[in-house]
Amino acid sequence: MNRHHYGLILAGGRGTRFWPRSRKRSAKQVLNVVGERSLIQATVERLAPVIPPERLWILTNHHLRDEIVRQLPEIPPSQVLAEPAQRNTAPAIGLAAHILHAADPDAVMGVFPADHVISKPSVYRAVLRAGLKGAAAGHLMVVGIQPRWPETGYGYIEFPRGTAPGGIAPLVVKRFHEKPVLAKARRYLAAGNYYWNSGMFFWRAGVLLDQLRLHLPKTATILAALPPVASTRFASQLAHSFPLCDNISIDYAVLEKASIVRGIAAGDFGWNDVGSWNAVYELLGRDSSGNVLPRDSFVLDAHNNFVDARGKAIALLGVDDLIVVDTSDALLVARRDRAQEVGDIVKALEKANRHDLL
Amino acid sequence: MNRHHYGLILAGGRGTRFWPRSRKRSAKQVLNVVGERSLIQATVERLAPVIPPERLWILTNHHLRDEIVRQLPEIPPSQVLAEPAQRNTAPAIGLAAHILHAADPDAVMGVFPADHVISKPSVYRAVLRAGLKGAAAGHLMVVGIQPRWPETGYGYIEFPRGTAPGGIAPLVVKRFHEKPVLAKARRYLAAGNYYWNSGMFFWRAGVLLDQLRLHLPKTATILAALPPVASTRFASQLAHSFPLCDNISIDYAVLEKASIVRGIAAGDFGWNDVGSWNAVYELLGRDSSGNVLPRDSFVLDAHNNFVDARGKAIALLGVDDLIVVDTSDALLVARRDRAQEVGDIVKALEKANRHDLL
Numbered sequence: 001m002n003r004h005h006y007g008l009i010l011a012g013g014r015g016t017r018f019w020p021r022s023r024k025r026s027a028k029q030v031l032n033v034v035g036e037r038s039l040i041q042a043t044v045e046r047l048a049p050v051i052p053p054e055r056l057w058i059l060t061n062h063h064l065r066d067e068i069v070r071q072l073p074e075i076p077p078s079q080v081l082a083e084p085a086q087r088n089t090a091p092a093i094g095l096a097a098h099i100l101h102a103a104d105p106d107a108v109m110g111v112f113p114a115d116h117v118i119s120k121p122s123v124y125r126a127v128l129r130a131g132l133k134g135a136a137a138g139h140l141m142v143v144g145i146q147p148r149w150p151e152t153g154y155g156y157i158e159f160p161r162g163t164a165p166g167g168i169a170p171l172v173v174k175r176f177h178e179k180p181v182l183a184k185a186r187r188y189l190a191a192g193n194y195y196w197n198s199g200m201f202f203w204r205a206g207v208l209l210d211q212l213r214l215h216l217p218k219t220a221t222i223l224a225a226l227p228p229v230a231s232t233r234f235a236s237q238l239a240h241s242f243p244l245c246d247n248i249s250i251d252y253a254v255l256e257k258a259s260i261v262r263g264i265a266a267g268d269f270g271w272n273d274v275g276s277w278n279a280v281y282e283l284l285g286r287d288s289s290g291n292v293l294p295r296d297s298f299v300l301d302a303h304n305n306f307v308d309a310r311g312k313a314i315a316l317l318g319v320d321d322l323i324v325v326d327t328s329d330a331l332l333v334a335r336r337d338r339a340q341e342v343g344d345i346v347k348a349l350e351k352a353n354r355h356d357l358l
Numbered sequence: 359m360n361r362h363h364y365g366l367i368l369a370g371g372r373g374t375r376f377w378p379r380s381r382k383r384s385a386k387q388v389l390n391v392v393g394e395r396s397l398i399q400a401t402v403e404r405l406a407p408v409i410p411p412e413r414l415w416i417l418t419n420h421h422l423r424d425e426i427v428r429q430l431p432e433i434p435p436s437q438v439l440a441e442p443a444q445r446n447t448a449p450a451i452g453l454a455a456h457i458l459h460a461a462d463p464d465a466v467m468g469v470f471p472a473d474h475v476i477s478k479p480s481v482y483r484a485v486l487r488a489g490l491k492g493a494a495a496g497h498l499m500v501v502g503i504q505p506r507w508p509e510t511g512y513g514y515i516e517f518p519r520g521t522a523p524g525g526i527a528p529l530v531v532k533r534f535h536e537k538p539v540l541a542k543a544r545r546y547l548a549a550g551n552y553y554w555n556s557g558m559f560f561w562r563a564g565v566l567l568d569q570l571r572l573h574l575p576k577t578a579t580i581l582a583a584l585p586p587v588a589s590t591r592f593a594s595q596l597a598h599s600f601p602l603c604d605n606i607s608i609d610y611a612v613l614e615k616a617s618i619v620r621g622i623a624a625g626d627f628g629w630n631d632v633g634s635w636n637a638v639y640e641l642l643g644r645d646s647s648g649n650v651l652p653r654d655s656f657v658l659d660a661h662n663n664f665v666d667a668r669g670k671a672i673a674l675l676g677v678d679d680l681i682v683v684d685t686s687d688a689l690l691v692a693r694r695d696r697a698q699e700v701g702d703i704v705k706a707l708e709k710a711n712r713h714d715l716l
Contacts, residue, residue: 298707298710300702300703305691309689313688313689315688315692316691317691317702324689326684327670329670330671330672330673331667332673333665333673333680333682341675345656345658
């Protein structure tokens with residue numbers, strides 16, 4: 001392990017597509033939708049052999065901070081920060097870079113989503129080390145994952161033609177592409193040099209701050225003016241000035257513009273962004289009828305269903321391809337192929353001012 | 359009202375097709391599956407203008423007796439009897455006839471299922487009065503209902519050709535027919551003189567006892583030997599001898615054999631035997647998408663569903679034609695056109711010794 005290697009876990013999302021299990025105070029990243037630990041606990045554990053918890057920082061929101069501190073006793077609570085406002089990834093990453101660079105001018109940081117699943121962690125850690133190495137050399141490192149199907153829910157990284165997966169050398173990135181329509185996603189898959197954008201990044205904190213000054217000067221100036229993180233004025237100053245930052249992703253603000261971007265064309269490390277209940281269904285082990293059910297279930301001619309319910313018996317009769325999620329105050333029944341639209345239910349709840357269910 | 363008119367409500371059924379709402383101690387007849395009162399409360403209220411509660415007797419089982427007494431404070435608790443064993447309708451009706459005849463040799467009794475819905479009670483009460491009148495004249499009176507569709511779940515009463523519905527004069531019954539297959543049910547419907555057997559009967563208690571002696575002598579002898587209902591020995595003697603009675607329905611035991619049977623060819627009094635959750639769905643008012651839902655529901659492109667859940671919000675997404683019934687310890691999700699098979703789930707629970715769910 002290198003003492004200049006730090007990790008930033010971005011944990012500010014809501015994951016509304018996991019309603020009714022996900023709520024403002026129990027968003028996707030703190031839920032154990034897959035396995036016995038929460039997604040953020042699994043993220044920290046996966047990183048630990050390369051970046052130990054004492055060098056991890058977490059950015060989240062004030063609804064989730066206490067729960068994250070509770071779930072991760074190995075991370076110093078002072079390193080779990082609640083953003084005063086949602087300003088997308090550029091200001092959040094800039095803030096972490098500012099803090100790390102002030103404490104350690106040689107800081108190299110990895111940026112990790114809190115809520116992804118990686119089923120081959122040892123393959124993954126080779127990519128991690130390669131990313132940190134490229135970052136140390138002065139690049140803005142991104143990680144592409146060889147696509148396994150024409151996914152329309154992810155952005156794509158275009159590498160040079162003929163790029164083979166599994167290499168760990170930094171490659172030139174030709175272009176970033178937004179989420180494609182299906183026909184385009186199929187062409188990407190066939191072409192072979194388009195990779196899923198994993199949302200993981202590596203860079204020197206100082207290099208990222210330089211790039212922010214170049215491409216996002218207002219935000220860079222606001223962050224540079226912050227007092228030291230340990231000072232008593234830090235929290236109040238952050239609350240005042242963070243909302244004034246540009247509301248923009250690091251991809252748009254920096255990566256699509258910078259010339260020092262390089263990428264790793266990773267092979268399959270079992271990555272899944274767990275985008276919906278259907279992704280959970282796909283990840284978990286199914287029974288012989290294709291169902292993913294709690295232990296206490298009675299099934300009559302029902303297939304390919306996913307049920308998440310605690311402390312009660314389940315009976316399914318003649319139904320196929322459903323998502324059923326039961327909590328103490330809400331019950332969702334959805335078609336599995338429409339699991340992406342669960343977020344629209346949450347929008348309807350917001351519109352109806354049902355704060356009790358959000 | 360005639361002081362010799364009595365009612366017997368048969369309330370010993372389990373109604374397993376209403377699981378998970380129905381349990382041994384909360385069977386269909388004591389549930390408020392349709393409207394705000396339970397089915398047995400509605401039955402008593404419907405009878406009251408013709409047969410007051412103080413002249414109603416109820417036969418049920420020991421699981422349900424306390425709940426029925428609680429729900430019907432207007433009926434003397436001594437008139438709510440738990441059968442020591444399930445012996446179908448002939449011994450149960452014979453027992454009531456024995457008790458009533460001992461107290462009032464002029465007793466005329468109506469027999470009523472506890473768990474049916476009747477949406478036109480004033481039309482119904484005209485039939486009721488006609489039944490009691492025919493009974494007083496010495497007939498065994500049955501009630502046929504003009505069929506509205508080729509139902510395969512009911513037995514049929516065959517009247518003479520050309521019988522028109524809505525008359526209240528006692529008609530000769532040509533034959534009783536068991537639940538038909540669909541093709542036969544269609545022929546019955548087309549013929550016009552086949553009526554649904556409502557399961558309601560009227561007769562003098564003394565006449566019924568005579569018929570039992572003729573057609574079911576063992577049971578008649580057992581019942582005749584019982585001590586008076588008010589005596590201290592009644593309960594223990596009943597517990598001893600009732601299980602020895604023939605296990606047979608009144609239809610098979612008496613009605614199909616007796617020559618003094620007459621029937622009323624009733625018109626439509628909104629009768630429904632509420633045979634499954636789907637029948638409840640059909641009975642209740644649907645919204646513009648064909649759904650029957652609790653008030654606190656959020657729907658996105660979902661149609662023709664029935665949901666019974668208390669104290670929680672419901673969200674449906676893209677699903678059609680489902681039955682969803684949620685209780686504190688069990689959740690059922692079924693295809694609506696397979697609601698009849700809910701009883702098979704209960705059989706599976708019995709096989710698995712899940713007494714906690716029965």
